[in-house]
Amino acid sequence: MAALDWLPTELFPPLFMAAAAGGHNDVVKAMVVHWPFIRLPLGALLESGHSHPDIFKAALDGFDILLARKVPPRRCKLRVLDLRQNTGTNFWKMWAGSQSIASVTSPEDAASTQARTVIPKRENSRAGEGPHPSASMALLTDLCFLETISDELLAFLNERVGQGKVLPPLLCRKLEFVSLSELPIIEEVLNAVQPDSVQEVGVHCGWDLSSLQWFLPHLFQMGHLSTLHLSRISLDPLRTPSSFKMEKILRKLASFLLRLHQLQHLVMEYVFFVNDQLGQLLRCVPTRLEALALKNCLPLDSDMSSLCLCPCTSQLRSLDLSGIFMARLNHGFLPSLLERVSATLTHLNLDDCGMNDSGLTALQPALGQCSQLSTLLLGGNRASMAVLQGLLQHSLPLCKFSLLGLPVPQDCYDHPQGPVRQDALAEVMQELRVTLQAYRPLSVRFVPSTRHRAWDEVLIHMDR
Structure with a gap:
C-alpha cells in the first residue's frame, strides 16, 4: 500500500483493473483513496464484466474514507466517482493499451472525453473553518429505486445517514422510481441529489395522486429536465381526494410544468387522474415537445381535442x-x-x-x-x-x-x-x-x- 505514494500515474489504471478483476478489495479501496485523476469511471469498468462482485462496495468504502478525511492524501485528486454504466467512455481501453493514451496523460483528468461536471460547493456548518475536502466530491450515477447496481449504493447512503454523516452530492442524469419499499432514507437521498443534474425522471411504482404530491417539491427544482415519464399513477380508492384537493394537486403539477424550459419528451402511461384535465396541463408546457406518449389511458373527448390546440404539440416527431x-x-x-x-x-x-x-x-x-x-x-x-x-x-x-x-x-x-x-x-x-x-x-x-x-x-x- 505504501507504494501508492510514489507509483507512476500511468500505472494506476492498469493496476486498478487488475485488482478489480482479481477481487483484491483492500487494494481497490486504497487506490480510490490515492486516485490521481479527477474522475474514476467505476461503472464503466463494472459494465465490462472484468471485475469481482465486491469491487463496487470496496470502491465506496474508499470513497467513504476520503469523505471523512480533513486533509486528503497528497496525490489524490478524485472529485467524481462515476457509477454510471453505458457511458461510452474509452478511459479503461486507453490505459489498457488498446488505444493511444497520448491525449489523456494529463493528471488533471484522464477522462477528458467526458463532459465536465460542476460540483456544488457546500457552506461550512462551523464558522472559521476552511472548506472540507468532501464539499467538492460527488457521486455521479443514474439512480434507480431499486436496481441491483443501486442496492450497494443505497446501503452505503443508508449507513452514512444512520451514522449521522452528511451525504455527498449526488449527480444523477436519470432518476427512476420502480419501488419505494424499505427505503426509509429516500427523503435524505433526494435532498442530496443536485436538481440541476437531473435530465430524466421516471415514476413506475404505482403511486397514487397523494404520493405524486409528495414528490412534486423535488420536481419543482429540476429545471434541466428533458424527459418526464409518469406511469401507473391513479386515484387511491381508499384515499380518494376531494375535488378541491385534486384541483390543488393538479395546479401544483401545472406550475411545475411551467418551469420545464428544456422538456422534450413527456410520457403518461396508465395515468387516470388527468381526465378532462389534460389540456390544462399541456397548455402549461413551455416548450414544443419532440415526443408525446399517452398510453393505456382513458381520456375524454375534451382531452384529445386539446392535443390539437396546445402549442407544445405543434412540432411532434x-x-x-x-x-x-x-x-x-x-x-x-x-x-x-x-x-x-x-x-x-x-x-x-x-x-x-x-x-x-x-x-x-x-x-x-x-x-x-x-x-x-x-x-x-x-x-x-x-x-x-x-x-x-x-x-x-x-x-x-x-x-x-x-x-x-x-x-x-x-x-x-x-x-x-x-x-x-x-x-x-x-x-x-x-x-x-x-x-x-x-x-x-x-x-x-x-x-x-x-x-x-x-x-x-x-x-x-x-x-x-
Whole structure:
C-alpha cells in the first residue's frame, strides 16, 4: 500500500483493473483513496464484466474514507466517482493499451472525453473553518429505486445517514422510481441529489395522486429536465381526494410544468387522474415537445381535442397513443392532429386502439400528408385486407416508411376468435409484397387483432 505514494500515474489504471478483476478489495479501496485523476469511471469498468462482485462496495468504502478525511492524501485528486454504466467512455481501453493514451496523460483528468461536471460547493456548518475536502466530491450515477447496481449504493447512503454523516452530492442524469419499499432514507437521498443534474425522471411504482404530491417539491427544482415519464399513477380508492384537493394537486403539477424550459419528451402511461384535465396541463408546457406518449389511458373527448390546440404539440416527431380505445372518442381529433404535425412527425404508434375499417379509412388523407413518417404501428386493430391495401397505396408514395406494424387482416380468420388461416396469411403477404416491392426496403410486422394470439405475429423484411 505504501507504494501508492510514489507509483507512476500511468500505472494506476492498469493496476486498478487488475485488482478489480482479481477481487483484491483492500487494494481497490486504497487506490480510490490515492486516485490521481479527477474522475474514476467505476461503472464503466463494472459494465465490462472484468471485475469481482465486491469491487463496487470496496470502491465506496474508499470513497467513504476520503469523505471523512480533513486533509486528503497528497496525490489524490478524485472529485467524481462515476457509477454510471453505458457511458461510452474509452478511459479503461486507453490505459489498457488498446488505444493511444497520448491525449489523456494529463493528471488533471484522464477522462477528458467526458463532459465536465460542476460540483456544488457546500457552506461550512462551523464558522472559521476552511472548506472540507468532501464539499467538492460527488457521486455521479443514474439512480434507480431499486436496481441491483443501486442496492450497494443505497446501503452505503443508508449507513452514512444512520451514522449521522452528511451525504455527498449526488449527480444523477436519470432518476427512476420502480419501488419505494424499505427505503426509509429516500427523503435524505433526494435532498442530496443536485436538481440541476437531473435530465430524466421516471415514476413506475404505482403511486397514487397523494404520493405524486409528495414528490412534486423535488420536481419543482429540476429545471434541466428533458424527459418526464409518469406511469401507473391513479386515484387511491381508499384515499380518494376531494375535488378541491385534486384541483390543488393538479395546479401544483401545472406550475411545475411551467418551469420545464428544456422538456422534450413527456410520457403518461396508465395515468387516470388527468381526465378532462389534460389540456390544462399541456397548455402549461413551455416548450414544443419532440415526443408525446399517452398510453393505456382513458381520456375524454375534451382531452384529445386539446392535443390539437396546445402549442407544445405543434412540432411532434413522435406520437404514441397505443392502448387508447378510439371507438369511444370523436374520430375527428386524430386526423386533425396528424395534419397539424404532418411536417415533423416521424413515428406514430396506434397499436391496440380498437380501430376498425372506418377509423383507419378516415386516417388515410392525414397520413398521406405526413411526409416525414418512417414508422407506423397499427397492430392489434381490426382491419380488412382491402382497407390495408388502400391505406398503403395512398401513403407509401408520400411517406418515408422504414417500419410498418400491421394487424393481421380479418380476411385471414374464419371467425373473430379463431386462429389465423396460414394459407390466407400467405396469400395476404404475397399481395403486400406486390404493393411494397416498388418502394424502399421495409420491415413489416404483422400483429394479431387480439392480444392473446401473440403466436400469430409474423415479421418479414422487404428487400429491393
